[in-house]
Amino acid sequence: MRSHFLTLISVLVLSMIGVGCVVSAPDVPQGSDQSVFEGRKVWTTFCSSCHGPSGNGGRGPSVQEIEKKYVNPEDVLLIISKGRNGMPAFEERLTKEEIESVYSYIREVL
Ligand code: HEC
Known part of the structure; x- marks a missing residue:
């Protein structure tokens, strides 16, 4: 009985550590363009609540492969500016x- 309890506690602790890992958005590699650092701030303030800190989706879809889905970057900038369906402008x-x-x-880090 006691060992079951310990197993349960370990599972709980491990899953909390697991959740902790995805709570913050991935860091920008040193030496990146300043705009990428700015972008991370915008992302954590305005986007990660719906798209997930690492951009793998949540209320909104995953944006991790966005540059493959939209060959023209203007299309993505337009979706962010104007919004679309559940995506706010x-x-x-x-x-x-x-x-x-x-x-x-999004493109360089997520
Ligand atoms: C309130 C939740 C919410 C927030 C906040 C939000 N999004 Fe979205 N986003 C969505 C939803 C829902 C969609 C899907 C829209 C659709 O189905 O047409 C979406 C779609 C997108 C898409 C297109 C994805 C695709 O596969 O076509 C991009 C890019 C995107 N969001 C980027 C962002 C960025 C960048 C921010 C922050 C500036 C942001 N989103 C903030 C909910 C959100």
Whole structure:
């Protein structure tokens, strides 16, 4: 009985550590363009709640392979600015530079 209890506790602790790992968005590699660092801030403030900290999806779809889905980067910038269905528009809340930097972060880090 006691060993079952210990197993249960270990499972709980391990799963909490596991959850902890995905709570923050991945770091930007040293030496990256400044805009990628800016993009991470925009991402954690405005996007990760729906798309998941690592961009693998949640309320919104995964954006990890976004550059493969949309060959033209303008299409992605447009979705972020204007919104689409459940995706809110950000043109009033973010500058063009912030939208471009968050896309750099998605493309280069996520
Ligand atoms: C309220 C939740 C929510 C927030 C916040 C949000 N998104 Fe979305 N996003 C969605 C949903 C839902 C979709 C799917 C829209 C559709 O089906 O047309 C989406 C779609 C997208 C797409 C297109 C994905 C594809 O595969 O076509 C991109 C790119 C995107 N979001 C980026 C962002 C970025 C960047 C931010 C932050 C500036 C952000 N999203 C914030 C919910 C959200």
